[in-house]
Amino acid sequence: MKLTLSALTLAAVLSTGAQAQGLSYPATRKVDQVDTYHGTAVADPYRWLEDDNAADTKAWVVQQNQVTDQFLAAMPQRLPARRIYTELYNFERFGIPFREGGRYFWTRNDGLQQQNVLYTAKSLTDTPQVALDPNAMSKDGTVALSGVVPSRDGKLLAYGVAGAGSDWQTWKVRDLATGQDLPDTIEWVKFSSAAWTADGKGFFYARYDAPKAGEALKGANYFQKLYYHRLGTAQADDVLVLENRDDKEWGFGAGVSDDGQHLLVTVWKSAGSKNGLMVLPLPKGAFAGGKPQAISLDFDAQYVPVVTVGQRLIVKTDKGAPRGKLISVDLKNPAPAGWKTLVAEGPDAMTGASAVGGRFLLSYLHDAATLVRVHAADGKALSDVKLPGVGTAGGFGGHWNAAETFFSYTSLTTPASIYRFDVKTGKVSAFKEPKTAFNTDEFETRREFVTSKDGTRFPIFIAAKKGLKLDGSNPTILYGYGGFDVSITPAYGVTAATWLKMGGVYVMASIRGGGEYGSAWHEAGTKLKKQNVFDDFIAAAEWLVKNKIASPATLAINGGSNGGLLVGAVTNQRPDLFAAAVPQVGVMDMLRYQNFTIGWAWATDYGTSKDSPEMFKALLAYSPVHNIKSGVNYPAVMVTTGDHDDRVVPAHSFKYAATLQAAETGPAPKLIRIETNAGHGAGKPTSKIIEERSDILAFFANTMKLEVK
Template identity: 90%
Template sequence: MKLTLSALTLAAVFATSAQAQGLAYPATRKVDQTDTYHGTAVADPYRWLEDDNSAETKAWVAAQNEVTDKYLAAMPQRLPTRRIYTELYNFERFGIPFSEGGRYFWSRNDGLQQQNVIYTAKSLQDKPVVALDPNLLSKDGTVALSGLVPSRDGKLLAYGTAGAGSDWQTWKVRDLATGQDLADRLEWVKFSNAAWTADGKGFFYARYDAPKEGEKLTGANYFQKLYYHRLGTAQAEDVLVVENRDDKEWGFGAEVSDDGRLLLINVWKSAGSKNGLLVLPLPKGAFAGGKPQPVTLDFDAQYTPVAAVGGKLIVKTDKGAPRGKLVAIDLKHPAPAGWKTLVAEGPDAMTGASAVGGRFLLSYLHDAATLVRVHAPDGKALSEVKLPGVGTASGFGGRWSDKETFFSYTSLTNPAEIYRYDVKTGEASSFKQPKTAFNPDDYETRREFVTSKDGTRFPIFIAAKKGLKLDGSNPTLLYGYGGFDIAITPAYNVTAATWLKMGGVYVLASIRGGGEYGSAWHEAGTKLRKQNVFDDFIAAGEWLVKNKVASPATLAINGGSNGGLLVGAVTNQRPDLFAAAVPQVGVMDMLRYQRFTIGWAWATDYGTSDDPAMFKALYAYSPLHNIKSGTRYPAVLVTTGDHDDRVVPAHSFKYAATLQAADTGPAPKLIRIETNAGHGAGKPTSKIIEERSDILAFIAHTMGLEVK
């Protein structure tokens, strides 16, 4: 139901103020804690909330949840929104298939299963059987699959699991013939996959040292090492392949070349996209020790190995090419001066590259929508993969000798459909097409361009019911991220679909800091240039108001993690532009973020308060430190998980406590804390539905939107 603008405005004000006036936020104890940064004293009265395991913090969490639960339960929009969300979530979904050892593997969810199930079959025509069902690993569905790698002969399956949304993984090995796990068990694994040697005797993986009793994995002892695990041996016997005690920011990703003769080691440093690259020969497809040799350790650009073909290493890089290019490296003479360009930089950002069927399949973003181009071994352009429309395609994995590959295609209003692609003929055929209660024919997506404060132009994608009337009364949800070289492209998600079915407009903003236009676009939203990200998002909101898609009374913003930082910063800077703001698992304390778990790795995007110039910039936009008491704020719902070990919940705890203590008007300032939950990855279906439907119901309630 759509209300008129005046009625909607009045309804929103009445709805938020009426309930907010009855809100009594839990009292949050303040402490006398002040830190001095480069001569500037900064108070941190809620420092004690950083200890999320203390009894006092747990009591605070329970008290906050009691207030939030009461508020949410009283909203008439809550139950009908959850019903719509559940209905739209309940459809059969498939992952992108891949093949190994004469077997196909893919994931499937029948609709409301807590975790996706892994299936395998020897041909696409055979009836698939279950290879691994993560739903059997825990009673509440909180144990999730974090990685899956079959051995080259397709007989064994190395798989990682993580519990309660944590980044920490445990790796095991399953015999696919018996369905039983072997005795192998690997702990203290984080941010790692597995790479089998061609002989099937073991695999490479990265892990951290186990902490001593009472010790926390931070600072000096928090660094990654690459190991080789030989099947049937204890983890303590794993062979160290590479570490760097002189630079503990190094982390490692490993893969084995198609011919099994080369280990390719991606050396990542912090969360930046610039990396190093090492290689190690694997004689006869086996690990025989040795010291990996560098292809490059300059950390001056991105170097992504694509294939090892004919004695040449094919690498996707943005070295001297901000939008990306493909180069061939002779490993006998790996000096950069001898690198040969196979595919030069073009006008679009190269976001992915694979080598399948004797061809290079290169993925590009053209104004944040996917294009896929096919190139010959010598780099010559051959064709384009025909995609259904303006959206997002992903996949295209496989080996140089494969005849086929698979990919998914999705848009804001079309669920991901899986396609099989014949590399030789260039024909794409549908493999799995989802059936959902959401009818995409009722909606349309258009791409518009917004001009930011400094004149930079960027795209936004607007999804709405066909025939949308532009009078400013449309309840509109604007989503953004803007960081870490991550491209935000149009893709179907149930949150957007539910909002559309509720009568709203869903908008995706492809702003600076992401990877939509290459490395220069990313860097334009980092460190001292981070304000560009906020300016872009504000410009997107202003464009929606100016063009009468929405009004400040009908516009809400949402984002998670780095996107939570975005929402928090923009809410402080333009509280008058939005009716509601929902920052999820956000990075809110920009002065101390680097002190927690993996936070130090984000310095490539943010910089740290240890640097005087960066302190000034961070202090100027840090969501926690820029809440404006005496200014009317929109309704705010903060969400986090009490077990989040990536963006620790202290960020959201301290931000919510500060927001509640400030004089920011009658609209509610609530925090929803999911217990026994982490950053979001692997979250069970039931928890996803509850949390995200609550977010949409909160926004609808704020705007006075009736939901049936």
Template identity: 50%
Template sequence: MRRSFYVAALLTSACAMTPSPEVEAAAAADAAAMASQAADAQAGLAYPQTRRTDQVDPRFGVQVADPYRWLENDVREDKEVKAWVDAQNAVTNTFLTTLPGREGLEARIKQLYDYERFGVPVKKGGHYFYAHNSGLQNQSVLFVRDSLDGEGRVLIDPNSWSKDGATALAEWSPSEDGKYLVYSIQDGGSDWRTVKVIDVATGKETGDEVKWVKFSGMEWTKDGSGFFYTRFPEPTAGQEFQSTNLNAKIYFHKLGTPQAEDRLVYATPEKPTYGHYATVSDDGRWLVITTAEGTDDRYEVHAIDLRARGAKPKALITGLENNWSFIGNEGSRFFFITNKDAPKLKIVAMDVGRAGNPITPVVGEQDSTLDGASIVGGKLITSYLADAKSAISVHNLQGKKLTDVDLPGIGTASGFGGDLDDPETFFAFTSFNRPTTIYRYDVKTGQASAWAAPKVAFNPDDYSVEQVFYNSKDGTRVPMFIVRKKGTTGPAPTLLYAYGGFNVSLTPSFSATRLAWLEKGGVYALANLRGGGEYGKAWHDAGRLANKQNVFDDFIAAGEYLKANNIASPKGLAIQGGSNGGLLIGAVVNQRPDLFDAANAAVGVMDMLRFDRFTAGRYWVDDYGYPNKEADFKTLLAYSPYHNIKTGVHYPPMLVTTADTDDRVVPGHSFKYISALQAADPNGEPHVIRIETRAGHGSGKPTDKIIEEASDVLAFFAHYTGLQL
């Protein structure tokens, strides 16, 4: 289902036998001993000495100190940074091993993670391609079936690619006839990809290889002669994980030829900050090129007639003013999702075969936010967010609503891919208390049936999911999901999670690591802050650029609501966020250190004055602004986590998590932030950093690393919120 292109679990189960008083007494003694060890470790926590410099930059009349800039250097290239990482990890690892119940927590997470998982199938040439994980495999395996209910066979197993399990199968796409499959390899969590091709019948590689691919799909021509992809110039040696990504270009790779002979299809050398993504239309005639400059949904669209030799790109939409997400086509009739004159989005059709490319309405703007659409079996399948919950409808290609797709409950539905003439499609459904189930949907009859359902080591009906609304500082009504085990009453240790940016919508999903927290009587809360896409363009705009403080106010108000309404314990509110959400955690801890009792800022953007100087950071100016523009600089400086840490403030316990191969948000952000926090509050609560090796921003992380990190984070939270493990 298409909308936009750039923008991408805890203890042993209850025993049937009641433990004896002697066993209970021994367990209590062990817990007390561990708690004492943790207290001793905390009291004796000695941070590594971090070198400070006198680096000061004059910016618009402000002297901006940056004493830890040297920590921006690549850990793989700089010996001093590597020594600092090793020293910090030694302190953190020693401390984390003292946390009460951590080993049992890891054992339970491993049990909960050990269930069979399927991805949404892709059908091509009568074959069904899908990802599968038997439970604890570090990487999911790509399978293929030759019929809907046929026996699956392994096509690609990435678990043999590296000893540490950190080399992953990333994007993949079968050719139209199902004869070939192009796939990309992700190593150590990096965004860089190496692309190869496999013969589906034999399982052997063809020898085709393409390098330096990033932020790209892989789109086959309908005849299977080759595929289109996006790549960047090869970076300077030693700068692969830090240099800014500029000059994206679309190429065509013909099967059986070397990459050096790939044909350049589209580029904008005069506008190096433009990024491009290629899609082949449903009938194979058109290459549709979508262009963006940042992360905001503002696109230009060009089309190239693949049947006309030497055809030039035809401009369909110019100006980077609105969202124009290509859905598919019926002949010359191109379908798009757009927010032009529709903040919650609508669907229109453009006739590219007529002069002026006239646009006609298909499905108008609704009360709920349009989240995606696809064309399958001659029908238009639309996905809406109704207060951050999925609702699916089916229309004909003229826009008339035909039916709704019944979903199993409050949750998230995704998938619905396929071709114009395909009679079936597949979708995934998940919720906080329900692992992902794959459904087959018959487009003609409108019937959905389970295709792959997981068997899990818990009863989903033991957990409740509710949605509440609370008022932010300015009176804005904000939704929040609250999940807990039935029977959990009164104030309890609570984990609050949010993101709040880049038009990203947070919807219900299952997490095996989160379930372990719930099993022990903890509460999980997810707040849908402004800056996300839950309520369309206006909701996004209200949380970005000069309005970014609204995001922090929304999160702080969520924390206040949880405590005021006796959901969270008075001293039991843990907070967590990753990437832009890591920025969120850093900012709110600075602004309200008294409100939060433990925090985890994961792979966060912490230096708001230099984020645009590394890798993909330059895309983020749509949400954050330009540090080199005075008005934006003042806004950024006011909330930048790194720059707003103050000496003498009692900050709550903080566990920062990052990875050495994160080339999305470079780890220097986290390195600098934790150094400043440790220096400002050296004798306060623990402020430690956990730095994973051969891991990136999150995608491709092996299962064993996921379980280990989650065990550390949740044991940290449990210790400082009073959750008994």
């Protein structure tokens, strides 16, 4: 039955599935849309929901939110969960400091500010001054800083802003002495920062062309270009540095070497970790034109520039070393035959490399926990950085001639503290340690190992109150991601802390598809091997049940973006194993994801339905939208998305929720929570974070009958 807009808005027509479940879901009309892939016909009855700007889609969003709001408002756990979340969120938080032009810069949030504020000071003992406050840029707190880059002399600040969670950025330049913005304005920036030339006269950045009237930036119709902007000139006069019209998947990341003598360009294709590397001389620290020359454009490995020392470029790579190594490239003769290994591949995955104080600081993951090792300029191992415990450390940026660097350290039950590291002496000292209402002494984290379906072993991190009773009755959240070389390591988050304080157990799984054990680990969870990711996550859930941490009645799963895909796929494959599932901003339609915004870039991990019959078959086998089982009792599901998400478009979640509601999946609720004026999550204001995440926890608690006081 095709409904008019007025009927869709007003009629209380229920699908058969909704009636069976006892909830009055809005009726979602179906269309006769069928696509053929390699000779196989696949129905797509909710194709119309892909147009999130259409009036009937907007009306559907309003109706769905009404149902969800009514359900959430009736939960006795909602207000207590929000109170606890707010209490734990309200603590002073700091970003990792960095130094440029005789100034220190770092971010701070006093606790409940909508966005972090950028501060600057001449020394660490001076009273910091506000350099930039994004909270003054919008009334609702939805404008966020997407990047800040000071000029080499520390006088000017290039900064990017994004609104409503969008990936689109506008870049401006602020005079730090006056606090006023210069006329320079850069538009149509996405997935790019800025890189100043050493003379301070301009910066490199990457952007897309502005769309023509009536056109939209979708798929590969538009491609990224690298430009140089000279201060005081219009964006229309910016110099085109690099583009590739023959391969529109190319994107660019620009950096200027520590000595200011080279532009270093990383060339990315899609969202994979393999990239190209190019270099352009900058005589006397200025841009004089010219085209970057290739170090490697084979896209056969990762190539991350670390530092230039004279005419040698130090690069972190996994070329011939799946767990990573450090190499030295002669810029006068950069052919691979002349590359020299500076630090060889070791037993642990090298996840980061920086050059500070004439030494290399190399970060590794050992069973998903951070280790940091110090090496001399010739590659010789010197010492390890003494970290506070088994957890996650990040930062360690700085300059080759600097004496210090800063890093953060966190664990599942320890909020991130900021530390200063003296490179010469090896001394670690606290810079900022947050004070929070969360009592870390009451809880503990332990690392366990799970064996997957095919015998692969991987770690999980379990945070719980000390003295946890192992009888299977503990309300437990299992979180995962499993993709795009992203490592899941133990780190404090208010969501986990709130759940722990509510009386639950929080578990993180470091599964295949991530970067916890190097490039081979990542590749083992991609394309035709993607099922390994789901098998690992299911194995983690089964381990929790077997070891009586939880039971199917007390186990919930959660993940976002690629992790939303994980939750959707696993819910379909093992609906009997979970009490509740919340996929956030998930990639749910695996046959069409590449058709929207940046979706085409994910093909390195997923493959596409057009690639081959084999690839199509594999995608169809786990695509969340296409594998919902009618006639099977599902756990309680609450899908979350944002109506302005221009990375994983909301159509994924819309179609998945509509399909769930129309199917016969038992009495448990099948809801969708759609955040308005919000995107993928980056830059989301504090108030929206608290509301959304506390609702998720309350939904879990309500499902598992956990009382919250």
